[in-house]
Every structure is written in structure tokens, then in C-alpha cells.
């Protein structure tokens with residue numbers, strides 16, 4: 245077995261131009277707000293975001309105090325007998341709304357258009373069902389290479405709706421397939437394999453012109469760069485809490501429903517927590533105002549609490565800085581990789597054009613699975629995606645250009661050792 249040297253960060257060897265970029269990085273101070281393991285360069289924040297430093301204390305407080313001591317009383321806003329600080333921290337009932345209000349500015353929406361809970365997969369079901377019903381049509385058009393759960397959920401919906409067709413076409417031909425029978429266009433803004441970012445504004449406008457509604461999956465967008473759902477005229481969207489929002493494994497997901505649809509969009513998973521007055525225990529379902537109606541069951545308090553604190557990291561972040569740095573990191577990565585592409589069988593699959601680039605860089609390699617296993621052992625953590633993709637996620641909140649340089653040194657060492 246070959247042993248591979250762990251990447252030890254030797255600042256002195258990092259090229260001066262990269263150190264200069266880091267020195268004037270307006271987000272440089274954000275790295276200190278995360279706990280990052282020693283001896284590892286973590287390029288997988290697009291799969292599981294790193295742990296924000298403030299989260300463990302919040303979780304400990306929720307467990308020991310809010311749950312352990314206050315028990316059932318934590319659901320509601322504290323009465324006059326309680327200390328005012330306890331009153332402010334509890335109110336589990338409004339936690340989904342408070343988290344929604346923190347996500348809303350990251351995705352270009354109003355707080356009452358966002359609901360937080362369940363998983364991205366379940367939320368995809370909710371908004372797809374609502375959008376299809378609203379459209380009055382029976383065709384879901386989607387990218388045949390969309391993330392599996394999006395395709396599976398669309399298919400599953402077909403078991404409930406007679407005559408539903410899931411039309412899978414290539415991403416490049418989506419516009420050409422926006423026929424008048426398409427009810428819903430289901431797309432992921434950034435392709436999870438290639439990192440290609442689609443033109444949300446243009447595609448949403450084309451769909452609307454054909455009378456189709458849009459459902460955007462923001463798994464690789466929200467928290468990675470500014471998203472402008474309302475500016476684009478999007479109808480519905482979903483996204484993950486545990487990727488670029490750093491809410492922790494299995495964090496609650498979010499959904500977006502444009503205000504203009506609230507009155508008409510059916511709530512198919514009409515659980516009691518989406519009711520206007522859950523504790524009235526009414527016999528008839530009356531939806532809560534706004535997107536809150538799309539909550540289903542009891543809020544996931546532990547996960548919501550972690551996500552709530554994790555989102556505070558964004559409080560002083562200018563999303564334009566986030567995008568600028570993300571592009572600078574990916575540009576740096578691609579440039580540094582060129583000599584390795586010339587020596588090893590690596591093929592860049594991420595667009596070099598900035599407008600088409602998301603927050604990751606991916607390469608094809610014939611032994612991608614084995615190469616990534618070696619890289620992880622060497623302390624450069626990216627991930628492998630079938631069939632042959634090496635995926636490197638870049639997170640401008642906690643990566644420096646020096647990290648990127650260090651990662652590419654590690655990739656070079658691993659590829660060298662294998663050849």
C-alpha cells in the first residue's frame with residue numbers, strides 16, 4: 245500500500261498572487277466562524293456544509309434547557325412568569341417562520357413565501373403537486389440528467405394522477421421542448437454533476453410564455469450565490485438546509501411558493517401544522533396564511549435550531565461578494581489544474597464561462613472512484629459521482645485561495661502516485 249503525504253499547509257510556498265487575493269478577501273473573516281478539521285482541505289460543502297462554530301452551543305442549550313427543563317412549555321411564547329430571555333429563545337411554534345425569514349433574502353423572496361421543514365424530496369412532491377394542479381396540464385418537463393430524487397418524485401406523482409407524463413429531455417434542449425402541453429418545468433439550477441448553472445431568468449420567462457409553471461431545485465444554489473426567484477418570476481422552488489446553508493446532516497429543507505399562487509395552490513399534504521389554527525383542532529382544514537400552509541407535521545426543533553444558528557453566518561455577508569469569491573476560487577482551481585490535465589486523463593466538465601458556472605468544479609477521470617478514495621485518504625475531500633466524475637465543491641465562506649492551491653498540490657501528488 246502506498247502512503248500519501250497529508251497536505252501540510254506551508255504558507256510560504258503558496259504563490260504570492262494567491263496570497264494577495266486572500267489578503268484583500270472581504271469574506272476572509274468568515275472562516276473563523278466555522279470549525280474545520282486539521283490536516284484536511286474540505287471541498288465537499290456542496291454535499292454537507294461545515295459546522296458553524298456557534299451551532300454546538302445552540303444545540304446544547306436546546307437539549308438541556310428548552311427540552312430538558314422547559315419541556316412542553318417551549319412550544320409557546322413564555323408567559324409573564326418566565327424570564328424574558330427564555331421567552332425570546334423559545335417559541336418553537338414560530339421557529340419554522342423565523343428560519344424562513346433568514347432564508348428568504350438568500351433566494352430573492354419574501355419571508356411569507358418560504359416554508360421550512362421536511363426534506364427537499366418531500367418538498368419537491370408538495371410543490372410539484374401544487375404546480376401541476378394549478379397548471380391544469382399533465383406533462384412535467386425535466387432534464388433527463390436531473391438529480392435522481394427529482395425524477396423519482398415526479399414519477400411517483402404519476403401513481404396519483406392519471407395520464408401524467410414525465411418528459412425527460414437533455415438540459416440543452418429544454419427550451420425547444422417547452423410545448424403547449426407542458427404544465428410544469430422541473431429543473432435544478434446548478435447541475436449536481438457538471439456544475440453547469442442554467443439561466444433561471446431566461447428559462448422561467450420562456451416557460452411562462454408557454455403557460456408552464458416552474459419548479460426550481462436550488463440544492464446547489466441557495467447560500468452559494470445570490471438567487472433572485474421573484475426577480476426571475478419563478479413559481480415554486482425547493483432547496484437543502486445541509487449543503488451551502490450549513491444546517492447539519494439531515495437539516496430541514498425549504499420550499500418557495502410565489503405569493504400570487506398562495507390562494508389557489510392546493511396543499512396536497514395538508515397536515516395540521518399547516519392549518520391556520522392547529523390547536524383549535526378544527527374538523528375542517530383551513531390553510532395558514534402564506535407558505536406556512538405547506539408545513540405538514542410537528543416542526544423538527546433540533547434540526548431547525550441548528551439551521552437557525554447556522555444561517556446567522558450570512559447576516560453580514562454581501563451575496564455579491566460571495567459570488568465574486570466563488571468565481572475567483574473556481575477560476576483559480578481550473579487554472580492550477582491545467583498542468584495536471586495535460587499529464588493525466590482529466591477532462592474538465594464545468595463551464596469556463598462565468599455565467600454558466602455554479603459553485604463547484606468537476607472533472608471526468610476513467611478511475612474517478614479510486615482517485616477520489618485516494619484523495620480523501622490524502623486529506624483532500626471532494627466526492628465521486630457516477631459514472632466518472634470527480635467533484636470539488638468550493639465554499640467562499642470558508643475557503644481561501646491558498647486552500648485551493650494546497651488542494652491542487654494534493655491532487656497532483658495523488659495522480660502522480662497512481663501513474
Ligand SMILES: *Cc1c(COP(=O)(O)O)cnc(C)c1O
Nearest residue numbers: 363364365391393432436461463
Ligand atoms: C442534494 C440534493 C437533493 C437532496 O434531497 P434530500 O431530500 O435532502 O435528500 C435534492 N436535489 C438536488 C439537486 C440535490 O443535489
